[in-house]
Every structure is written in structure tokens, then in C-alpha cells.
Amino acid sequence: MYLRDPGNPRGVLQGHAEEVEYGRGGRRDKRNGDGGGVGWAADHFCPSLHGYGCLTWNMMLDFPQASWNVISSLCQPVVPSEGDNLAPVTLAGVRRGDLHPDAVHPGFPVSLIGDTGGLFIMKLFLLTVAALLLLVVGESTAERILSRRTKRELASPLHVGGIRDPFGSYCERRGGCCPGRDDLCTVPYLDTICYCDLFCNRTVSDCCPDFWGHCLGVEPPFIGTCERNGNKFLSGQTYKENCNLCTCGTTGRWECEQNACLMEPDIINAVNRGNYGWQAANYSQLYGMTLDEGIRFRLGTQRPSRTIMNMNEIQMNMDAQTDSLPLYFNSAEKWPGKIHEPLDQGNCAASWAFSTAAVASDRISIQSMGHMTPQLSPQNLISCDTRNQGGCAGGRIDGAWWYLRRRGVVTDDCYPYRPPQQTPAEVGRCMMQSRSVGRGKRQATQRCPNTDNYHNNIYQSTPPYRLSSNEKEIMKEIMDNGPVQAIMEVHEDFFVYKNGIYKHTDVSFTKPPQYRKHGTHSIRITGWGEERNFDGTSKKYWIAANSWGKNWGENGYFRIARGDNECEIETFVIGVWGRITMEDMHNHHHHHRRRHN
Incomplete structure (x- = not known):
């Protein structure tokens, strides 16, 4: 044609x-x-x-x-x-x-x-x-x-960078504007693009700065510009300051959210200026989260029911041994190679699973005299222990111990942890089942989710037992049998802990109520110590492993005041024994040798 x-x-x-x-x-x-x-x-x-x-x-x-x-x-x-x-x-x-x-x-x-x-x-x-x-x-x-048509599917909004040249020539330099909607009608702008099509006027955020004047011949819909770090922003544009989104208003003033942030600079500075006995830090992996999000996603242990809290405490015969407890004790030094490093739960509220798996791992390693040193799988608990449990939305430690006793779990290498993406957290389909083989023992009926690992042995525990809140009895239990599990209340200042002996401070008491919040967490106590002060007094502390990764605190650990139930850490303390027989140790040792020959 x-x-x-x-x-x-x-x-x-x-x-x-x-x-x-x-x-x-x-x-x-x-x-x-x-x-x-x-x-x-x-x-x-x-x-x-x-x-x-x-x-x-x-x-x-x-x-x-x-x-x-x-x-x-x-x-x-x-x-x-x-x-x-x-x-x-x-x-x-x-x-x-x-x-x-x-x-x-x-x-x-x-x-x-x-x-x-x-x-x-x-x-x-x-x-x-x-x-x-x-x-x-x-x-x-x-x-x-x-x-x-109110949303551009592939729009790259002008965000964070600010307007360095708010009245420069963009659409004019392009050589033309576009009617209607055209996702190719763009001009390079800073490290992104802006648009010169009529559709951009539906959302002010992605129009080029000169769109209104050059393409429509009208005044821009904004009255003024906002400034930040030498950059100018147009009305409606945004940037994020820590955990708060700030929007440039029509009057040329920033309008920011007023959330309490998890990494609050005022709290960090106040702790470091004060004489509190510990130092604070700003953690990049926690920066940008609100305090509410930190409590919601970084803890995850539900307070035990009244029935569980009324568990009988075991009776210890302390007598003269109380005086023989050392000033300093660390499980990792008494049982080298048998105490496992802290893991990172990420934005998954499952400290109930991480602390349970960690204590059971250490106890089985100690009890088997190193013949079995499994790093047990928190993911196995998160995905499979679903009876009245919330996975990454929180759970109970008594439910976790029930599952470990009655069903058992595999190692973390066999069933690795899958941290939730951004927003927590899908529980995930259970990928490890077991069956009874008699005498209370269980055997896996599925291969490891990690296909490179063929070692799908099921590890179980005996029923857990509750310790007294007496610090001496807790110390003796740790020294004799290994790390214990404890529940504690986490306050807003604990998230910024860097080193030293933690005690909850009053630095946020002058702030509005949303800056003072707490939630329940579970951790593993591995030892204790004392620190001498210049005036001759001493500060007693517990050594405890958190589950926020090794980049937090003292290489993943923290020290917290001992003997006065700081943050209720001595209120509910749990010990446990692994379900191990001589046959288990023999089979594991034989299997281990065969794998490495």
C-alpha cells in the first residue's frame, strides 16, 4: 500500500x-x-x-x-x-x-x-x-x-534524591511532550527518570520539574519547594528519615511521620553520654525499622500461661557447693566445640524456636561428650510445630519443648533457616516428618530439604524442667549441665546495646509514650561473671546469647545484670536433657566416620 x-x-x-x-x-x-x-x-x-x-x-x-x-x-x-x-x-x-x-x-x-x-x-x-x-x-x-488509570505500573518515582534543579529544562530539552499515557516519554533525571506525558500529572511524584510550565503552559500545582541537605524538593515529593516518611507540603515545609524508631539517635547518644555501665550503637540491619516493628518482628516469645508459670521448680542440694562457685564461668571454655554460635532470626518473631533449638543443641553436645554436636534446626520448629504456634508471628517455648520431645527435629544443615523477605513471615510448608520406631524414638520419613545433606537424624529431648529464680541455683545448673533457656522483657534501649553490662535505662522517660515499649523474648544463658568498679564495688552479670546475629552486641552475646532479676531474666529459667542412648552415640560416631572417610 x-x-x-x-x-x-x-x-x-x-x-x-x-x-x-x-x-x-x-x-x-x-x-x-x-x-x-x-x-x-x-x-x-x-x-x-x-x-x-x-x-x-x-x-x-x-x-x-x-x-x-x-x-x-x-x-x-x-x-x-x-x-x-x-x-x-x-x-x-x-x-x-x-x-x-x-x-x-x-x-x-x-x-x-x-x-x-x-x-x-x-x-x-x-x-x-x-x-x-x-x-x-x-x-x-x-x-x-x-x-x-491512577498508577503507572513501571513508574520510577522521584524519591529521596531531591530536586537539584527544580526549574531546569527537562521536557523542553527532550524536544517534545506526550499526550495521554506514554511510559517511554521520559528524561534522565539524577539517578532515575522523570516523565513528560499527560499521565504524570495524575501523580505529581513522577512528572519532570518543568512539565506544567512547558507542556501545559500553567503554573505548577505546588506553591513552594522544601530543602534538605542542599537539595530542593517539590510539593508531594518524599524522603525517608530513619523510620519516618517525610513529605514536602504545599507550604514548603516538611511533614514527617512521628514514629518511634528502633535505632533512635537520641537514645543512643543519651546512653553513651550517661554512666549506665554499657554502650549503645546504631545497627544498620535494624535502621529504618519502627520500635513497634522491632518488638513485633525481632522478639516472638509469648509469655507462658499461668499453668506453665506454676511448674514446680527442681530442688537443688546446694550446701557447701554454693561457696565454691567461681566468680567467672563460660560454658564455651569448659566445653570447647560444644557450645554453638548465635544465629540470626532476622525479621521473624521466632525467638521461641531459636532459643529452644540452641539450648537443646548445646545440651545434646555436652551430654554426648562431643560424639554428637548438632546445630538443631529452628526452621524445623517454625514450619512444623504449628499446634497453637504462630511460626514467625510468635510462639510458646513450652510448645517448642513438647515438639522436640514428641516429634524431634533435624539439624540446621539438613533443614536450613529461610529468613522471611521484608515483611514477616510465612510459616512455610513443613518439609520434615518423622515416625515412631518404638521406645519413644523417632525416625525421619523425608529427605533433608537441603539436598546436599543426607544426614536426616532426628534429635529429641526429655521433658524440660524449671529452675529456681535463685541466681546461685541457676549458676550451679549451668556449670554442671550447660546453658539454660530464659525469658526476658526487652525494652526500647536493649535493641541498641553494643557492649558492657546491660541494665534498662530511663533515657526515654522524657519522650512521649510511644518511645517506651517492651515485649517478651527468650534467650540462652551460657555463663556469668563480675566486673570490679573503681570504688571497690562489683557488678555481677550473666553472659547470654541472643539470636540477632554476630554483628549485634558482643559478637552476638550480651551481658546483663545478675542477681536482681533485671528485665525479669531470672523469673522463668529452663533446663533440659537430650534423649540420648549409647546406641545413638555409637551410630552417630560410625556414620560420622563413614562420611569423612
């Missing part, structure tokens, strides 16, 4: 197409229509809406007098600049044979690129025929249609 425009003074070229695709949902239809065409302009156009259907095309036109870039757009008229000298245009080489005059006219908004300086046959490349058919009755109808 041959299309020709012998020199229309307004540069209008009539083109025709049959197949129409409208919207982004992929529905195709064939319709007839008339009107429309190509509006030529050297730099920019003013959009308006009229009652006809249209197509959107992407193409490049080369012809003797000039080279034109065709912009993909909704078909809306383009008013050429005064004084433009538009050359006669002939379109040839159309590849589609089904084009005919009674189909819908396509619109070709274009912008002048420059003089080509040569004579050659103009080529028409249809890179995309992405058609958008708008059947509109008038301007108000079109406005209603466009108003339903």
Missing part, C-alpha cells in the same frame, strides 16, 4: 490501520472510525481531547529534508510552533498489507530531530503497534476514563 501527503500546510498525514489493541490487558478488537492524523511540531505540543478513536505507534521517519522521531502517545492533536517549515512527506514501504482507508486513523505525534542533508527513500519502521482505543464523547468523558 502507498500513502502520500502532497504537502498539507499543517503537516497532517492520513494513515490507516485495521487491528486495534486497547488497554494493557491484551484484549483485541476491530473497529472503524474516522478523523485524527498526525500533528507535527518542532519542539512541543499542547494536548487536547476530541471525540474520535486513535492508535499509538512507535516509529522512525527518515526523508529527504529532515529526520523525525515519532513519539508513542495517545492520539491527540498537536499544534505546530509558529514559523515551522514542514517539508512534503511521502510514506512508503509499509509492510502490513491489511491496512485500508475505512479503519481507524492512527495519530503520529512527532518532534523534529534535525536536517539529514541527503536524498533517500523514507523508511517506516513499526517497532510497536501498541494500540489504545479511546471511544470518548467529549473532554469530560475522557477525563473520567483517564482518572481510572
